[in-house]
Amino acid sequence: MNDIERLLDAAANDDDRSQNISVEAILQRGRRAVRRSRFAVVASTALAAIAVTAVAPPAISALRGPQGASDTQVAAADGTDTAGGGKAVPPPPVSLLKHIAILMRCQSGDKEARDLNKRYGVNTFDKAGPIDAKWTLAVKSGVGDAFTAIFVSPDRSIAATCHSAGAKGQFRGSGVVDRASTTYVVKKGNPHNLTMTQARGIQVPKGVTRVLVDVPGEKLAREALLSQSGGFFTIGWPHDDESKSLVMVRIRGYDAKGAPVFDEKAPYQAQRIPPLGKR
Amino acid sequence: MRRRDDEFAEFAVVAARRMCRTAYLMCGDWHRAEDATQDALVKVYRRWRHLRKDGGLASYANRAVVSAVLDQSRRKWRSEILGGLESVVLAAPDAMTVVDTRAVVVQALSRLPPGQRACVVLRYYADFSIEQTAEILGTGAGSVKSQTSRGLAELRSLLALPERNSA
Incomplete structure (x- = not known):
């Protein structure tokens, strides 16, 4: 070691002071940065897909999986073919997590979703503000600490879907949130106009009592977990927080008499279609 | 994800002190x-998978910390730091205490142009080779050699040290 090296070494000596670098804080910042970049990727993917399918307005969170329901959900069918639509895989289980526990895990993701909308100037109709205890938890499905939940704003104009793969996931239990309008019409039709929530595959029109979701490559349709009112539904919780490819699923709705009243396709992200054996 | 975080935390705990000392000599x-x-460590975290897979972790971490310091120096409070050291009287290091040494050496470094300062710190404190320093600073080996040489000469002059053939 020469004289310059010795001097630099002495000058950099910090033995007399404590270091104020928190690895945990760095990890948190790093996770946020990674998450933001993933959101940006999802946003651009969503915009591109919307442009191609021409079924939705510019909406950042358009393609992020199942949403929809109101108040208390019910398992609409048991896998038999007594109802309209034929045999189906039973619906996913209701999550045992408390309303408040789910809400707390979704608030930061909700802020990111609103910030993203603001930054890109989209979903300007969304005036419902942040999700809080005044929002209704319409439907919740999951096992352990992984869940999919749908919150509905007090004025029922916005549905916010929150997904989490749980503590084992990339976001360590923090939910990823999509917000969609329940009234914004993205495609006019007869007898139903298609709203944003319906186009995203989280809500069916009034009168639907059974929802079946056909996933490509699966022989049997999946029975959705349907809310008691509002027509919000889900086929389960994400098995991974990592964004994967989009899968176009077919959503069929039947009324109490078994008559088909709804039939649309919607894009789901693959990680939000739980493997059948793990539901 | 958890494994990635654990691996990164293990790296960060070890690397942070050395990176911080390098940054201190720079600023x-x-x-x-x-x-x-x-x-810099947040940047490393974001590229962790690629860096673990492709190598170049130490080089990237040092490049990130040097960039971070240089970015900071472009901000408005740069003058506060250097100005605060102006009153320190330079003296021959053999008569100084540890605290004096730190202040005097850091003040002398602060008088070097940023490129020379980075070269001297990376070569003579962080112990990087000419090629590694060139890679970190995004410049050529020839530039590193010349800037290191000029920086050393200036530093010796400021610290009243005898000339040596140490470049």
């Missing part, structure tokens, strides 16, 4: 050095 302020180190 002369421990708080700024800590900020620069944290900024």
